[in-house]
Amino acid sequence: MSRKVAILGGIGNATVVAAAIEHARRLGATDLEVAGFLNDREEVGKTLDMFPVIGRVGDAKRLLDEGYWFINTILRIDGNRERIALFESLELPDDRLATFVHPMAYVAPSVQLGPGCVVMPNVSMSPGTRLGKGCLMMAGSMIGHDDVVGDFCHIAAQAAVGSYLTIGKGVHIGLNATVRENLSIGDYATLGAGGVLTKNIGENEIWAGNPAAFLRYAD
Ligand SMILES: CC(C)(COP(=O)(O)OP(=O)(O)OC[C@H]1O[C@@H](n2cnc3c(N)ncnc32)[C@H](O)[C@@H]1OP(=O)(O)O)[C@@H](O)C(=O)NCCC(=O)NCCS
Structure with missing residues (x-):
């Protein structure tokens, strides 16, 4: 059974990573399946490239309980310290971060x-x-x-x-x-x-x- 992965981020790193996961899946080379994105700026339900925004970053804790895995792509040059701290504040367990x-x-x-x-x-x-x-x-x-x-x-x-x-x-x-x-x-x-x-x-x-x-x- 595939592991559903929620990718934190939006157009840019998140859509690029999502497309690569989908490509690997079509080659039969990963058990990950992109469920969508967690994004605080885009409307929930909107499709970014191939996959929908399924919630806000803060929804990660709920999705954790629902069995999702996570990949963080919210990285920036300026303000990176705050963005990484935001991700860390979610306290998602390491064993639910998808590699x-x-x-x-x-x-x-x-x-x-x-x-x-x-x-x-x-x-x-x-x-x-x-x-x-x-x-x-x-x-x-x-x-x-x-x-x-x-x-x-x-x-x-x-x-x-x-x-x-x-x-x-x-x-x-x-x-x-x-x-x-x-x-x-x-x-x-x-x-x-x-x-x-x-x-x-x-x-x-x-x-x-x-x-x-x-x-x-x-x-
Ligand atoms: C280095 C960087 C962070 C600087 O951003 P910035 O502070 O907004 O810089 P500015 O565009 O205001 O440019 C300031 C000066 O630095 C120069 N400069 C900017 N980036 C440069 C670079 N990569 N190499 C050489 N000079 C650069 C500009 O030409 C400008 O020079 P000037 O003052 O003589 O006109 C940015 O240009 C950069 O390279 N970002 C990385 C891009 C990247 O890797 N993207 C991948 C994401 S998917």
Whole structure:
């Protein structure tokens, strides 16, 4: 029997992840079935891409009792700390966060994925790397070996992340960005789209460019 999954979020990460789950399901490669989205801005019942908004974020607790599983995609560059805190305040048990790996992804056998992680098509994850809970590896992104990644990180499409890295909580690595090996990235930090990171980034800092330089702090 399929596990019904409610995805927190809306057009963007949530619809993209939902479509990948549906694609995997049609290939017979996952037991997850998207029930719809939990979203505080869209009308309940409205269809976003393929699936309906089935409730507000606060409805997660009720859906938990009804047997649903959950994936969180509500991550932002500014205000990420508050958004992640909102998700954590729901206190959904880890064993009801659905981890999804698309069948077109390569995940080395020794990779450890926390609960609620999503691994999209054409991702490559090398051995010994560990992701915390609720991380999103978006399409075509790659991560090297022996990295330690905190909870709720977003590795955007086509980003290339090196090896032996320590990445904090709620970090965003932008579209097509590159991170050199042996660096550390603080909690809630961001590397902008296309950035090439050659230095450590501190907590809350946003860096961009090639080579990446400090731009500003996240709000
Ligand atoms: C880095 C980032 C967070 C900055 O956002 P912002 O603070 O709104 O920045 P602005 O657009 O106001 O730009 C400020 C300056 O930084 C520059 N800049 C912005 N993003 C840049 C980037 N990725 N690389 C190089 N320079 C960048 C702008 O050109 C501008 O320069 P100027 O002052 O000389 O005109 C954002 O541009 C970015 O790259 N976000 C990630 C996008 C992404 O990965 N999306 C995936 C989601 S699915």
